[in-house]
Amino acid sequence: MSTNTMKAVFINEQGGVDKLIYREDVPIPTVSPDAVLVKNRVVGVNYIDTYLRSGLYPVSLPFTLGKEGAGDIVQVGSNVKNFKVGDRVVYLGASAYADYSSVSEAAVEKLSDDITYEQGASIGIxxxxxxxxxxxxxxxxxxxxxxxxxxxxxxxxxxxxxxxxxxxxxxxxxxxxxxxxxxxxxxxxxxxxxxxxxxxxxxxxxxxxxxxxxxxxxxxxxxxxxxxxxxxxxxxxxxxxxxxxxxxxxxxxxxxxxxxxxxxxxxFNYLATREESQKWWGEVFDLLKKKVIRLHVHKVYDLKDAKQAHIDIESRKTTGKLLIRL
Ligand SMILES: NC(=O)c1ccc[n+]([C@@H]2O[C@H](COP(=O)([O-])OP(=O)(O)OC[C@H]3O[C@@H](n4cnc5c(N)ncnc54)[C@H](OP(=O)(O)O)[C@@H]3O)[C@@H](O)[C@H]2O)c1
Incomplete structure (x- = not known):
């Protein structure tokens, strides 16, 4: 893997789990002025990932899977106001089954030091x-x-x-x-x-x-x-x-x-503005800190085993959260 490439899981066409492609030579995304580049540490697996893979929901191809992650900001776009390199963050919506994701500033929230990457990636979606x-x-x-x-x-x-x-x-x-x-x-x-x-x-x-x-x-x-x-x-x-x-x-x-x-x-329609995003994320962080919610992690997978994570979640055998560690 060269310094400009990364590991990622994507599809070129929708269908069964065999459509998931794992590669280690995918270009690291470029960052637009309103986005940040996140080095993912832990990303979430969600049932929606299977709909996007299978074709139940439409996507533009090629499509990198993954709708939530937690990690560190390594680059910021020229218009970004609220974040800096080194911030620990969580985000929704970007192509998260990858070493790095380019995420719109509007979709990112800071992660306080008392919340781990694993917890952050578990409480998103x-x-x-x-x-x-x-x-x-x-x-x-x-x-x-x-x-x-x-x-x-x-x-x-x-x-x-x-x-x-x-x-x-x-x-x-x-x-x-x-x-x-x-x-x-x-x-x-x-x-x-x-x-x-x-x-x-x-x-x-x-x-x-x-x-x-x-x-x-x-x-x-x-x-x-x-x-x-x-x-x-x-x-x-x-x-x-x-x-x-x-x-x-x-x-x-x-x-x-x-x-x-x-x-x-x-x-995603509940988090359309910065204010809405901060309100809902803030309340959920609070629930975690007050132990009103307790996270139950079913399994943590390697990125190269994303296919197995999809097989497992669709099999009805899993409970709680499935995660991928980068
Ligand atoms: N609207 C939104 O914004 C939004 C956001 C997040 C999630 N969701 C939806 O919330 C639901 C749960 O998502 P999740 O990620 O937490 O998944 P999950 O509940 O961990 O997994 C799906 C569960 O659905 C049950 N199920 C019932 N019939 C099934 C079937 N024919 N095939 C597979 N599973 C079946 C299974 O539980 P049993 O074995 O106990 O039946 C299975 O474990 C999904 O429908 C997802 O799309 C919606």
Whole structure:
């Protein structure tokens, strides 16, 4: 590897895990006036990476994977005001499966010394998604009953912790008994193994037939209709992901019978301005420092094993966060 090249994982076409290409001779990105160059230390693996690889979400090719990372600034663009070389930072949105990422200044936040790179890369997409959901998508109140699907996953464990902290009764659905135990350790009051139990009936029993104040559904296609049934009158269904496939188009009148609210958020729209970014990152850093959220790292991979990380997250065998160390 020469000094102008780096290791990176990218795709030239979308498809299965075999489309992921690992190379050690990729040019280090150049930095535009409004961007910084980050030497990545730890980057996050997220379910969205699989959508961008598979073709569920569109990308411009070639495309370097990775939507979040933590590392050190090694170069700043001429217009950059808020950062300097040597700053420890976290960021969202850039091509992170690489030694170096060029990141717009607007997408970067400083990392205080008491937060490790590993923690920084773990709380980006998943904790911000979970926190924006329980504070804005549906403002969880003490006494609410909240249903969290895939409760032992990356976003799921954090949702259980946060909703529990806000005083809700949390029902978590999971695919195995081991995941159920982990969800309970992280704040789920009730767990349902939805691969073998009739989870709609169980939710009905637990809520005395009323349903949940909010259903937080990142599973998508296989759960959406039953999530609607499990939401109480005047309740909120947040459909925030497609782990089982995209939710097919729906008739808006499906909301009428119970005056339901339906939301389909995307994290990046919560962080469109510098003020918004600082607000949400600041709150999540605070949750970590106060130990309201506890990170559960499933595994740390080498960059050359990114393919295995994708196989693992898609296999439903992982819990919590998957990371790549550079
Ligand atoms: N809208 C946003 O801005 C945003 C941001 C971040 C994440 N998300 C979404 O949040 C969801 C969770 O993301 P994550 O990164 O934390 O992943 P994750 O929850 O750690 O992994 C996905 C989980 O989904 C469950 N699942 C159910 N059916 C599945 C199927 N057919 N194939 C694979 N998995 C299935 C599995 O848990 P069980 O085995 O327990 O069923 C699996 O472990 C994803 O849908 C992701 O796209 C959305």
């Amino acid at each position: 998943q904790a911000l998604t979970a926190w924006t959901m329980v504070r804005d998508g549906y403002k969880v109140q003490k006494g609410d009953t909240i249903l969290v699907h895939a409760a032992a996953g990356g976003v799921g464990l954090l949702l259980c912790q946060m909703a529990h902290h806000l005083g809700a009764t949390v029902i978590g659905t999971v695919s195995t008994d081991e995941k159920a135990e982990l969800a309970r350790e992280n704040g789920a009051d009730h767990t349902i193994v939805y691969t073998r139990e009739n989870w709609v009936e169980r939710v009905n029993e637990i809520t005395n037939g009323l349903g949940c104040h909010a259903v937080l559904d990142g599973v998508g296609k296989s759960t959406f209709q039953d999530s609607l049934s499990s939401t109480r009158r005047l309740g909120t269904l947040i459909s925030f992901g497609n782990a089982s496939g995209a939710v097919p188009p729906i008739a808006i009148t499906c909301l009428t019978a119970k005056n339901l609210k339906l939301m389909r958020p995307q994290l």
